[in-house]
Amino acid sequence: MQTNILRPFVIQGFIGVIALSVFAYYGHPLSSLYGVIIGLANVAMLAFTFERANKKAALDxxxxxxxxxxxxVIRFVLLAVLFVIGLALLKLEPMxxxxxxxxxxxxxxFNLQGKRRLTD
Structure with missing residues (x-):
């Protein structure tokens, strides 16, 4: 992975580990871990999409x-489905x-700091 693609994973992973640690202290590590997984899935789709959109924009x-x-649209639906799975099927704590x-x-x-455009 390129550095600019890796940066959001590092930043959000760090934030996710901190949140996971706090919620594990209060007895909800699985719910928080599932939130981390959803967040990483979101950033992975976002990074993949920006890479694909940049390639497509060079031609059209x-x-x-x-x-x-x-x-x-796809990320919205995916996130909704992942939250429903976590809440309804896995019976995880919502907060x-x-x-x-x-x-x-x-x-x-934090990943957008110093950028003029979202796709920079």
Whole structure:
């Protein structure tokens, strides 16, 4: 992986480990771990999509935008399904799972520092 692709995984992984440690202390490690898994799945899809959109945009700029729009829809559905699996099927606690995911997602802002465009 390139450094710019690896950076969000490192930042969000670090935030996820901190959140996991805090929630493990309070007795909810599995819920928080599932939140970490959802967060990493989200960032993996995002990194893959940006790479694919950049390649597509070199040939067709509108095609690159279409890839990004489709990715947003697919990620939304995937995240909804993963949360439903965690809450309904695995019977995990909602608060640690959601808070861990949200903190990891907020961590994406650290990856955007110094960029003028989202795809830089």
């Amino acid at each position: 700029p509108k095609g690159g935008i279409l890839v990004l729009y489709m990715s947003a 640690p799972m959601v808070v861990t995911f949200v903190l990891m997602t907020i961590g994406q802002m």
